[in-house]
Amino acid sequence: MSQDVATQLREQIQQAITDNPVxxxxxxxPEQPRCGFSARTVAALEATGSPxxxxxxxxxxxxxxxxxxxxxxxxxxxxxxxxxxxxxxxIVTEMxxxxxxxxxxxxxxxxxxxxxxxxxxxxxxxxxxxxIENRLG
Amino acid sequence: MPTSEEIKIRIExxxxxxxAAVEDLTGGGDHFRATVQSDAFAGKSRIDQxxxxxxxxxxxxxxxxxxxxxxxxxxxx
Numbered sequence: 614m615s616q617d618v619a620t621q622l623r624e625q626i627q628q629a630i631t632d633n634p635v636x637x638x639x640x641x642x643p644e645q646p647r648c649g650f651s652a653r654t655v656a657a658l659e660a661t662g663s664p665x666x667x668x669x670x671x672x673x674x675x676x677x678x679x680x681x682x683x684x685x686x687x688x689x690x691x692x693x694x695x696x697x698x699x700x701x702x703x704i705v706t707e708m709x710x711x712x713x714x715x716x717x718x719x720x721x722x723x724x725x726x727x728x729x730x731x732x733x734x735x736x737x738x739x740x741x742x743x744x745i746e747n748r749l750g
Numbered sequence: 751m752p753t754s755e756e757i758k759i760r761i762e763x764x765x766x767x768x769x770a771a772v773e774d775l776t777g778g779g780d781h782f783r784a785t786v787q788s789d790a791f792a793g794k795s796r797i798d799q800x801x802x803x804x805x806x807x808x809x810x811x812x813x814x815x816x817x818x819x820x821x822x823x824x825x826x827x
Binding site: 650681685686687688698699700701702703704707 | 817818
């Protein structure tokens with residue numbers, strides 16, 4: 614990978630982290646995760662009812678390298694909230710189970726959130742989940 | 751290909767006072783789950799606790815160790 618491509622990817626990813634209050638870097642898409650850890654993280658996020666942006670790291674190996682270089686975190690998925698790394702699958706799952714995730718995301722803790730089918734339309738404001746995928750693909 | 755035992759030994763050698771339980775999730779030597787207890791985690795955020803464990807393996811995580819699932823606990827005296 615040329616230095617230019619690496620720099621460009623890094624800038625785009627930094628931009629995605631800055632522009633999106635909740636952004637998940639994952640393998641595959643929320644609709645079609647390509648890794649069990651990414652799937653579990655998406656499920657936890659969807660269960661909170663919080664809108665989130667998602668970036669598929671698979672289209673280019675440089676995306677994954679750039680994400681890890683920015684976050685100093687070796688694995689995918691990675692969840693960023695308000696520009697900060699919250700964690701990967703283990704941490705997000707633990708936080709979901711303790712109710713901390715909803716708190717961190719600024720949504721009500723799971724009460725009604727669990728009754729709603731994950732990915733349900735209509736009640737959740739905010740950008741569609743795949744808003745930034747194409748920019749990086 | 752690392753074994754659960756190797757991963758456990760390396761974590762315990764690298765993190766002061768650590769006690770680790772490691773399982774090979776798939777039997778394939780590339781997906782592991784490590785539960786690590788150490789006083790060295792005290793006062794650190796969960797992110798930093800997990801980074802301490804990842805740092806033991808450097809670029810091996812994401813390479814030969816495809817996935818390392820981590821649970822950290824601060825030992826209570």
